[in-house]
Amino acid sequence: MPVPIPTDRLRGLVDRAGTPMAKFTLALVAVHGLGRRETCHLLLADLDLARGRLTVRRDLRHTVYLDELTHALARDWLRDRHQRWPRTANPYLLVSQQTVADDRLPPVSTMVMNDIFRPLGLSPSKLRQDRILDEARHAADPVHLMRVFGIAAETAMKYIYTAHPERRSTSPR
Template sequence: MSSENPVLRSAAHHAHELGQARGWSPSTTRCVLDGLTTVLQDRPAGEPVPLSEVRTRPHRHVSRPRLTEVLADLGLLQDDSATAIRSWIDHITRDLAPGFAGPARHWLTVLLDGDNRAQARSPGSLYVYFSCARPFLEQWAIRHDHLREVTRSDITAALEPLRGSQRSNAIKALRSLFRFANKRGLVFANPTTGLKVRDTESDLLPMTFDEIRAVEELVTDPAWRVIVALAAENAARTGAIRHLALDDVDLANRRITLAGRRQRLGDIGHRAIRRWLDHRHATWPHTPNPHLLISPKTALGTTPISQIFVNLRMQQVGCTVQRIRQDRILHEALTAGPGPPAPVTGLRHLPPRRDPLRGRRRASPQR
């Protein structure tokens, strides 16, 4: 890249070196160079680039994580995300009624910063919590002048139409809001006291035929074959699967470390991981990512696949990793019968049931 800006030339050189070391494609490298030109060309030497500008100014084909990595390595990145989230808090609470806007703004600010009573939460948590609570706050503001006037009956009526995860998330958000308001004297009493997150629809139930067929569609992909195998054999949670590192897998001894616990790796998981590793090496031979499962985006860096990456794919087929995991636990409980609970660690002899990874029906015990 020819430029009179020495900072831009240095950044471009570092981008080329990083791209070669990380196995970036030529198009990814070119787009990162375009992004560097956009944010550095007219900037005074040494002035850092705000993270909010990296996320908005370059064209849509630029990989923001790769551009951020180059700037951070050179000390040219200013993380102003906290300032951006504070502006968001002011903006989204501005339209609420005064008696609700003040408590909501104070609640979100403490969630962001934390204090001596609570730990700081991520911006993503704030988005989720407020998106769940906002419809109720707007609804209650029609009949009440202040948050302290909301009663238990108001909350019960608002939650009545909700089911499943939607209801669970709403309860968590409201409990967080009213616990905060009660501790700081913004309400007279906490109307969510004793409100349970668990919904009757979250009870352990066997997977339906449609859910099993959906899983069979997933396992044609090598990465999803690993996810399903670990959820079905080891009852692994999504977070443990996402953060599973290459060093956590011991194929020779058929052992795997999930969430810090060393377990036996079952036959299905063993075959699925071997197949995935062959695919991974053929597709991304130079990836620096230490995690077992990677995607086209994370193969260029070192982060695990995201929760959103998993959720979106599962939503398309109408099933979840948690449902597969619960079905595994339920089946073990029904097969083992009464007695002290044993940890689910990938049983040596899987109970006879439908195996979604083989796509055929085996004898299933009566449930």
């Protein structure tokens, strides 16, 4: 069962992230609940700053509407990315020193993602779980969780039952 992360561990998390890419990545996971894999595979073309939207490619496309913080962090990351690597043709939104030089390379590696989250003492999966659990507390709708987070029905029900144990049905004896 998912366990919420204590608020004191989450407070100031973005400020403790070291780089513009780390801050933006952290917001995608902690605020919007994106998974590690889908975060790594985002393309530059998926981000529409003018409209404040990010398209996440799943079985069904999902649009993330960027809050003010994530929008500012995305803008900062794009500025940093362009200043560091103005000529890169790499189509991925998140790039590293290793992947920026060749657009045929895969997106940022697991090692790069770990380097972002390790200093914060939290894993991307734990942050995502915390975000989904928080949404389950507020929405209590498994279909909503499935749409927003791209999770299966069984997983959505696990979050609903964790957030609302009183909703677990009991079979008659």
